[in-house]
Amino acid sequence: MNGQRKDILDMLAEGKITSEEADQLIAALERDQPAAAASYEARPKGKAKYLRLEVDTIENGETGRVNARVPLQLLRAGVRLAALIPPQALAKANAELSKSGVPFDLAQLRPEQLEDLVEQLDEVTLEVDQPDAKVRVFCE
Amino acid sequence: MPQLLTVRVKPPKGRPIRIWLPVLPIAAVLSPFLLLAALAAAIACLVYRVRVTRAFGATWRLFCALPGTQFDVREGRTAVLVSIR
Secondary structure (H helix, E strand, C coil), X not given: CCHHHHHHHHHHHCCCCCHHHHHHHHHHHHHHHXXXXXXXXXXXXXXXXXXXXEEEEEXXXXXXXXXXXXXXXXXXXXXXXXXXXXXXXXXXHHHHHHHCCCCCCHHHCCHHHHHHHHHHHHHCEEEEEECCEEEEEEEC | CCCEEEEEEECCCCCCEEEEEEHHHHHHHCHHHHHHHHHHHHHHXXXXXXXXXXXXXXXXXXXXXXCCXXXXXXXXXEEEXXXXX
């Protein structure tokens, strides 16, 4: 149930609106929703070509900036190459991760899952704002 | 596949240095070493039971996906730019 529909039902339960008014509001909501859904679906997906990383820092009065641009195609190729890592190397990496306090089994990661992850990256925007640093990760 | 690697270094003092490295001619010059490296990689694949064709295919795709990569780092008056086209 979406938030607006729940609000209408809450108002009806609290007696703030009549059942006819609630019916009209829900009907109006349903009229608006297909358009909203269509516009979301119409968003260009998979159009992003690059993963961008921007870091701005201020340290001892000096500004620093890191601006990296990595093609998403490179990430996909990297995932395919990573799929060829031999099990012995994965076992060693798992052991080192466990030693560092990260009990993570890399063998459980499937290339297709990673590819799905890369496919969805174009909708990711990550921003970290600190007084002395600003980090932004996004796709373009 | 990548054609040109550009490296620009701007030291705090002095003139910035720009280097353009054409990938194909450099690969041609280094081809004997590349051949040896490929041979070593193929042996490593056989030792670790990784399919050689898949490994070379994946490496080639990775290499071909490099164009567009760019790293630009600035710290105060120092700047380094690495760009692959």
